[in-house]
Amino acid sequence: MLGxxxxxxxVDYTPTSGSASSCRTVAHGxxxxxxxxxxxxxxxxxxxxDSAKRGVLPVHVEIRNLDNHGTWLIEQTNMRLRRAGEEAxxxxxxxxxxxxxxxxxxxxxxxxxPLLFAGTTEKSKxxxxxxxxxxxxxxxxxTLARGGAYAGFVYFPVPKGDRNLSAKLxxxxxxxxxxxxxxxxxxxxx
Amino acid sequence: MxxxxxxxxxxxxxxxxxxxxxxxxxxxxxxxxSHEPSAALSGTSRSPRTAALVITPELxxxxxxxxxxxxxxIYPLGEHMVxxxxxxxxxxxxxxxxxxxxxxxxxxGDVILIPRMVKSSISGPVPMETLLRAEWTxxxxxxxxxxxxxxxxxxxxxxxxxxxxxxxxxxxxxQAYDQLMAGTAEVLNExxxxxxxxxAP
Numbered sequence: 557m558l559g560x561x562x563x564x565x566x567v568d569y570t571p572t573s574g575s576a577s578s579c580r581t582v583a584h585g586x587x588x589x590x591x592x593x594x595x596x597x598x599x600x601x602x603x604x605x606d607s608a609k610r611g612v613l614p615v616h617v618e619i620r621n622l623d624n625h626g627t628w629l630i631e632q633t634n635m636r637l638r639r640a641g642e643e644a645x646x647x648x649x650x651x652x653x654x655x656x657x658x659x660x661x662x663x664x665x666x667x668x669x670p671l672l673f674a675g676t677t678e679k680s681k682x683x684x685x686x687x688x689x690x691x692x693x694x695x696x697x698x699t700l701a702r703g704g705a706y707a708g709f710v711y712f713p714v715p716k717g718d719r720n721l722s723a724k725l726x727x728x729x730x731x732x733x734x735x736x737x738x739x740x741x742x743x744x745x746x
Numbered sequence: 747m748x749x750x751x752x753x754x755x756x757x758x759x760x761x762x763x764x765x766x767x768x769x770x771x772x773x774x775x776x777x778x779x780s781h782e783p784s785a786a787l788s789g790t791s792r793s794p795r796t797a798a799l800v801i802t803p804e805l806x807x808x809x810x811x812x813x814x815x816x817x818x819x820i821y822p823l824g825e826h827m828v829x830x831x832x833x834x835x836x837x838x839x840x841x842x843x844x845x846x847x848x849x850x851x852x853x854x855g856d857v858i859l860i861p862r863m864v865k866s867s868i869s870g871p872v873p874m875e876t877l878l879r880a881e882w883t884x885x886x887x888x889x890x891x892x893x894x895x896x897x898x899x900x901x902x903x904x905x906x907x908x909x910x911x912x913x914x915x916x917x918x919x920x921q922a923y924d925q926l927m928a929g930t931a932e933v934l935n936e937x938x939x940x941x942x943x944x945x946a947p
Contacts, residue, residue: 629892629895682813683812683868683869683870684869684875686867686869687867687868687869687875687877688869690865690867690877690879691867691877691901693865695864695879695881695897696864696881697881697883697895697897698895698896698897699894699895699896699937701936701940706897732892732893732894
């Protein structure tokens with residue numbers, strides 16, 4: 557993990573060694589770190605399954621409000637896939653991806669309500685997997701006061717088995733006092 | 747004589763589950779949670795302001811649903827979440843009035859409190875694990891501005907004894923609930939300590 561992002565509190569999460577799969581940006585006093593989980597073994601350790609095979613990309617996100625800045629309300633997380641110069645998720649991929657059935661507001665997968673793996677039969681192992689995803693999920697909305705930080709996973713539907721995605725993570729935040737609205741953008745390099 | 751009685755009690759949920767699976771129907775399992783006054787809230791200092799607490803139909807009807815082989819199971823949690831929201835609000839504010847929507851609550855207190863269940867989950871049976879996560883939004887008196895959003899969660903993990911799945915479920919939900927209460931007290935106390943409710947016009 558690159559310098560500056562530390563002490564994530566997500567259950568069982570440890571950053572990858574080296575910085576190859578970790579990204580970081582700082583803007584408007586907010587620090588954003590992201591760590592996409594594309595490796596099968598790492599995914600199995602964290603969630604009990606190879607998530608890429610199921611068409612889900614978990615991205616560990618840490619957001620920190622650096623000192624001497626205002627209070628921010630983090631409201632939305634989204635991701636854009638890049639394929640051959642295209643920045644949006646192509647409709648055909650979106651349609652054939654079963655995870656898209658639970659594609660929620662902001663573009664990330666909502667795990668509450670209908671279960672994550674729509675179409676599969678929930679047995680003991682599947683229940684465990686779904687529970688692990690839920691337990692580690694980043695809250696959708698959160699106020700960050702000066703010096704505050706929070707972390708968790710955001711889940712995105714992706715083409716099944718694709719481990720070499722080029723994508724951009726987007727976080728929308730509003731400064732509570734001034735109502736300034738910003739979008740933090742971060743390139744995810746698998 | 748006691749042992750067969752206990753076995754029957756512990757086998758009942760399993761029998762009901764098997765029946766539900768065979769029929770492909772929805773089984774509802776009542777969740778028992780004890781609502782003793784929370785020690786986590788006893789140390790909180792009350793804000794002198796009044797709060798308009800919004801208990802939405804979504805909170806009142808919240809349930810955890812899992813899919814099983816050929817059917818599904820529902821754990822109704824809304825009743826407990828309403829009691830949780832009331833207890834938290836009463837511990838943090840001198841006066842709390844309850845409303846069914848944000849629109850109804852506008853202008854009825856110094857701040858508007860909106861609790862929302864964002865996640866509930868159960869997995870098992872060994873160990874029987876549960877999760878409850880709530881989001882609290884504090885808005886100004888008119889509901890125009892969001893002053894604070896905080897998340898709190900509680901988890902439970904219980905290893906069931908032989909055929910004691912029902913008991914393990916109950917204990918696990920209770921653990922999650924108690925932790926959720928403690929976590930909520932912590933995050934909302936932080937908001938109040940930062941003067942959120944005092945800053946409200």
